Amino acid sequence: MTRKEYVDVIAFFDTQGKLNPIKIRLSDGSSHMIDKILEVKKCPDLILGGIGTRYSVRIGSNNIHLYLQDGRWYIHTACAL
Amino acid sequence: MRYILHSDLNNFYASCECLYNPSIRNKAVVVVGDAEKRHGIVLAKNYIAKKYNIKTGDTIYEARNKCEGELVCVKADFEKYLRISHMVKDIYKEYSDQMESFGIDEAWIDISHRAKNFDEAYAIADEIRLRVFDEIGLTVSVGVSFNKVFAKLASDLKKPNAVTVITDKNFKDIIWPLPVSDLLYVGHATAEKLLKFNINTIGDLAKCDTGLLKSILGKNGLMIQSFARGEDSSPVHSIYDKEDIKSIGNSVTLPHDLEKLDEILATFTTLAHSVSKRMSDHHFRCKGIAISVKDKDLNTAEHHTRLVRPTNSVSELTHAAYDLFCHNYPSFPPIRALGLRACDLVPDSDPVQYSLFTDMDKIIKLQKLDSVVNSIRDKFGPQSIYHADTRTCDISDATPDDEKHSIHPVGYRRDRS
Numbered sequence A: 001m002t003r004k005e006y007v008d009v010i011a012f013f014d015t016q017g018k019l020n021p022i023k024i025r026l027s028d029g030s031s032h033m034i035d036k037i038l039e040v041k042k043c044p045d046l047i048l049g050g051i052g053t054r055y056s057v058r059i060g061s062n063n064i065h066l067y068l069q070d071g072r073w074y075i076h077t078a079c080a081l
Numbered sequence B: 001m002r003y004i005l006h007s008d009l010n011n012f013y014a015s016c017e018c019l020y021n022p023s024i025r026n027k028a029v030v031v032v033g034d035a036e037k038r039h040g041i042v043l044a045k046n047y048i049a050k051k052y053n054i055k056t057g058d059t060i061y062e063a064r065n066k067c068e069g070e071l072v073c074v075k076a077d078f079e080k081y082l083r084i085s086h087m088v089k090d091i092y093k094e095y096s097d098q099m100e101s102f103g104i105d106e107a108w109i110d111i112s113h114r115a116k117n118f119d120e121a122y123a124i125a126d127e128i129r130l131r132v133f134d135e136i137g138l139t140v141s142v143g144v145s146f147n148k149v150f151a152k153l154a155s156d157l158k159k160p161n162a163v164t165v166i167t168d169k170n171f172k173d174i175i176w177p178l179p180v181s182d183l184l185y186v187g188h189a190t191a192e193k194l195l196k197f198n199i200n201t202i203g204d205l206a207k208c209d210t211g212l213l214k215s216i217l218g219k220n221g222l223m224i225q226s227f228a229r230g231e232d233s234s235p236v237h238s239i240y241d242k243e244d245i246k247s248i249g250n251s252v253t254l255p256h257d258l259e260k261l262d263e264i265l266a267t268f269t270t271l272a273h274s275v276s277k278r279m280s281d282h283h284f285r286c287k288g289i290a291i292s293v294k295d296k297d298l299n300t301a302e303h304h305t306r307l308v309r310p311t312n313s314v315s316e317l318t319h320a321a322y323d324l325f326c327h328n329y330p331s332f333p334p335i336r337a338l339g340l341r342a343c344d345l346v347p348d349s350d351p352v353q354y355s356l357f358t359d360m361d362k363i364i365k366l367q368k369l370d371s372v373v374n375s376i377r378d379k380f381g382p383q384s385i386y387h388a389d390t391r392t393c394d395i396s397d398a399t400p401d402d403e404k405h406s407i408h409p410v411g412y413r414r415d416r417s
């Protein structure tokens, strides 16, 4: 099972008006710097629903998807049934 | 040759619900007006529900009886649908300023400036189809043709997630064999009438004697015949069409001549309410106003002024009008009629530069007041709530002309959805 885990995000708008997330904080309190934004794509979240923007980012050695939907950020988190 | 697309979102409401709740994607889904009520009615359904022959207009009870497995009933969420519709139309707008909505889930897009032939038009249509699927997650059926009527017809031919082209060369083969009721603006009643004269297909309609058609359906008959012949030349309206509105105004002839200033003020308040409401309905502010004054001898004059900043606020309009009146009439003859017109309109989405010392709290309060008054009037009518000033002066039965019959706005073509 997967669910949406909403996260705190620090982001900045660049001079082109683009929004760049730079750091996220998970619900367990841990913070993670985003090392690189690999891809930004407008798309639906076909797994958990909704439409928004998907940021593919690298945090350390992990590539993860960070979703921005209706003004809130979340990631997919595995959870027990 | 024009190249016009008609794009139609497939099973729009139901698709939106599945998009936001993927767990129901593979079930029969109906969107209903009110799920709690057993007699709630099906507004939309997905393909799986369609397979069970569930139809729009079925009651939930009927739908459940038709469905063999689980039937998911979702209450309609029009705000969500509107939001998604805007996202899709933003994609369309990237291809043309001539993008005209037809309801929440359909739109025409004129791409004549981008396509030189039907192959190129097809390629653009297919790109739009793919992008809507990719970026929004919805499927569209796109019709490509050389006029709006055929483009719409084409979009109905292949569903879902498809592009259909009807050219000036092949339309007789593709469209003419279709039943006449498939044509836009041929409703049930019209089709019945045509049937009596053995006009069954769109081709029959195209080839029918014009005189006979006129005797059956009047002018309307000639219109639909020209559609059938591919002669529809109506333009796809531009997203900027709203700018056709040059001004929004209203005037009122008073039940008795006005001689006192507070009556003048009250009258401008009444007028400002209706002008303000129409401005906000059409998402405008004005940079200037004009007042028209007719005295008891029917001498008429108009006076203009520019405003310090664009507004659609009732109190700002009222006071601007009143000040303009006082400025021009230190003394005045009995007044028979007054008018107030907002000119130099700008979209209300344009930012407004307030001076540093403007009392923003007050402005925001007044804006809220206006919008509350407007929504009360929308619900209960223009007489349901009014400024106390307008009561004391006994011009209460002086409903602005516009609320009885429309006199302005100038050059306004049509409502846009």
Ligand SMILES: [Mg+2]
Residues within 6 Å of the ligand: B008, B009, B010, B011, B012, B105, B106
């Ligand atoms: Mg549709």
